Amino acid sequence: MRFTNDHGDYQFTNQWFEGTARGVWDQLMPDINPTRILEIGAYEGASTCYLIERQARHHDIEIHCIDTWEGGVEHQPGGYVQADMSAVERRFHHNTRLAIGRATHRVDLVVHKGYSDFELSRLVAAEKQNHFDFIYVDGSHQAPDVLCDAVLGFRLLKPQGVMAFDDYLWQESLPYGTDPIRCPKPAIDAFTNLYCRKLQILKAPLNQLYIQKLSD
Numbered sequence: 085m086r087f088t089n090d091h092g093d094y095q096f097t098n099q100w101f102e103g104t105a106r107g108v109w110d111q112l113m114p115d116i117n118p119t120r121i122l123e124i125g126a127y128e129g130a131s132t133c134y135l136i137e138r139q140a141r142h143h144d145i146e147i148h149c150i151d152t153w154e155g156g157v158e159h160q161p162g163g164y165v166q167a168d169m170s171a172v173e174r175r176f177h178h179n180t181r182l183a184i185g186r187a188t189h190r191v192d193l194v195v196h197k198g199y200s201d202f203e204l205s206r207l208v209a210a211e212k213q214n215h216f217d218f219i220y221v222d223g224s225h226q227a228p229d230v231l232c233d234a235v236l237g238f239r240l241l242k243p244q245g246v247m248a249f250d251d252y253l254w255q256e257s258l259p260y261g262t263d264p265i266r267c268p269k270p271a272i273d274a275f276t277n278l279y280c281r282k283l284q285i286l287k288a289p290l291n292q293l294y295i296q297k298l299s300d
């Protein structure tokens with residue numbers, strides 16, 4: 085995958101970002117123009133590199149990436165995505181190094197290797213409340229994890245900041261059908277319902293959900 089013709093040496097092995105987020109972000113990023121960015125779920129850094137390429141063209145940026153690089157349940161033995169997660173992590177570092185090397189402005193990349201509940205709590209404890217302009221939630225797809233990412237992420241999001249949830253409609257086909265605990269939608273719905281006085285939902289294709297924070 086290439087973002088531009090002369091950036092052929094990125095190492096990406098899938099089209100997840102291209103297939104879902106990129107089209108929406110091309111429209112959205114000029115409005116948000118984020119300087120402080122948080123990503124939950126970085127994998128090989130496709131979304132990270134897009135944000136570095138795009139935003140560090142205009143100004144200095146700070147970008148935090150949280151990932152265990154252990155994969156989710158879908159990466160576990162018997163899951164439908166088989167990946168050597170150590171190689172995935174190496175590709176993340178290779179790709180982000182390239183993107184940072186090409187940036188015209190300063191990029192502070194902060195990598196938080198660990199579980200998102202733990203790493204987000206650390207950011208809250210480090211007084212990063214209301215710090216981020218843009219948060220991308222694309223880590224675990226298990227409903228309890230997504231709920232935790234949403235609630236802690238919201239604390240870290242600035243008023244007027246935007247939080248994007250990938251895979252709003254994602255679900256597995258399991259031998260017993262679908263399992264509401266093993267998909268993001270029930271968690272995202274619970275979060276947007278309970279926080280309805282503090283956020284607005286932005287218009288976007290329904291495989292992702294975008295909210296804007298109105299108040300704490």
Ligand SMILES: C[S@@+](CC[C@H](N)C(=O)[O-])C[C@H]1O[C@@H](n2cnc3c(N)ncnc32)[C@H](O)[C@@H]1O
Pocket residue numbers: 100101124125126127128129130131132150151152153154155156198199200201222223224225229
């Ligand atoms: C779908 S991938 C992210 C894709 C990436 N945003 C992109 O656009 O290419 C999900 C990532 O979330 C990570 N992950 C899954 N559960 C997690 C958890 N509880 N905490 C932190 N990271 C997690 C996995 O290791 C995996 O790298």
